[in-house]
Amino acid sequence: MVKEKILGIIKNILKKEGYKKKSNSFYKTYNDVIFVINLQKSQWGERFYINIGLWYKKIEAEMEFPKEYQCHLRFRIEDFQKIKHSINKILDPNNDIVDIDKFEIEFKNIIPGLDNYLKELSDKNKLLDIIQTKNTMSNRMDLKLRKWLGVNAGD
Numbered sequence: 001m002v003k004e005k006i007l008g009i010i011k012n013i014l015k016k017e018g019y020k021k022k023s024n025s026f027y028k029t030y031n032d033v034i035f036v037i038n039l040q041k042s043q044w045g046e047r048f049y050i051n052i053g054l055w056y057k058k059i060e061a062e063m064e065f066p067k068e069y070q071c072h073l074r075f076r077i078e079d080f081q082k083i084k085h086s087i088n089k090i091l092d093p094n095n096d097i098v099d100i101d102k103f104e105i106e107f108k109n110i111i112p113g114l115d116n117y118l119k120e121l122s123d124k125n126k127l128l129d130i131i132q133t134k135n136t137m138s139n140r141m142d143l144k145l146r147k148w149l150g151v152n153a154g155d
Contacts, residue, residue, distance in 0.1 A: 002100070003041050006048060009104045010039060013111055022065050032057040033122035035115075037077075038068040050077035052114075054121055059148045072145035073121060077114070079140075124149065 011021050014037065019026040025038040036053035053071025055063060060072075068074060120126045128149055146152070 003039070003048070005100050006103060007039055009100070009107060010037070010050075013104075013108050017111060017115060025065070025068060027065055030119055030122050033118075034063070034066060034071075035118045035122075036066060036068045036071055051075075052077060052079075052118070054118065056122075056145060056148065059144050072142050072148075073127075073140055074142075075140045077110070 007024065010026065014026045014028075015021070017028065019028040019035075019037065021027075024040070025036055028035045034055040034057070036051075036055065038051040038053070040049045040051055041047070042049065051068045052075050053066065053068040054073040055066040055071045056073075063070070120130065128151075131149075131151065141149070141151070
């Protein structure tokens with residue numbers, strides 16, 4: 001029941017941002033990149049995760065609805081630098097109840113910044129800059145993306 005409420009909130013917010021829902025995932029195409037936002041329930045309790053994926057069409061033939069785990073670049077929403085606090089605490093397993101109202105407010109506030117960040121990650125040069133200057137994302141890339149960017153596994 002909680003999962004359906006969270007999915008409903010995510011759907012309402014992301015629909016306004018141009019995302020389409022399929023199963024527990026939401027999709028939006030920007031230039032040659034498909035953004036994937038996926039809700040995953042922990043198998044060990046009431047914890048929920050929001051997974052993010054980017055599918056680069058220039059690397060592989062387009063998949064209309066790639067699963068988050070198939071994407072070239074993957075991370076969890078708490079890895080997004082601007083929100084390390086709020087969403088993680090709301091969806092935390094130590095809380096007895098997921099605060100649905102608080103989740104809706106926080107998620108609504110996060111999406112514009114997250115969407116802009118995904119747009120940055122969709123640009124090859126900006127992605128390389130983020131990897132090199134902030135030393136982030138390199139461990140979240142698959143081998144096809146590394147090859148396309150010219151980044152070695154140890155970088």
